[in-house]
Amino acid sequence: MTKLTLGAHPYMLGFEQLERMLERSAKSGNEGYPPFNIEQTSQNSYRITLAVAGFGEGDLAITVEDRQLVIRGRQRDDSDERIYLHRGIAARQFQRSFVLADGVEVGEAIMENGLLHVDLTRAQPEMVVQKIKINKG
Structure with a gap:
């Protein structure tokens, strides 16, 4: 039995490129940290919320790279300045990646109560009907 991929389907x-983006997203190494939610806020908008307690605005970077939303966090290591009797809150870095479809644009990012909200909107493509002229060969 032959495996039929999206790129090899005769009607697709x-x-x-979509198939490559899906493969890249699966291999992106997104672990379970930090936890996040994705919600649909309207028919054409979404919000990604990451739990980033302990991170300040200066510790976070949000970029769009090749149709991929990348959110990175890096905390300063202040262990030289403090003496810990117990350290259960790790100061670790993270990277979360989300593949964006064509027409999805990143809006504003808001930091609120240890949560980072990133708003996305999807532009509605206009319906185009194109008539193709048939030439005599």
Whole structure:
């Protein structure tokens, strides 16, 4: 039995890039930290919320790289300045990646009560009907 991939399906033309993006997303190494939610806030908008307690605005970076939303966090290591009797809260870095479809744009990012909210909107493509002229060969 032959495995039929999205890019090899006879009626799906030009979707090879989508298949590569799905593979890249699966291999991106997103672990379980930090936990996050994705909610649909309207028919054409979404909000990604990450639990980033302990991170300040200066510890976080949000970029869009090749249709991929990348959120990075890096805390300063202040262990030289403090003496811990118990250290259960790790100062670790993270990277979360989300593949964006064409037409999805990143809006504002808001930090609130240890939560980072990133708003996304999807532009509605206009319906285009194109008539193709048939030439005599």
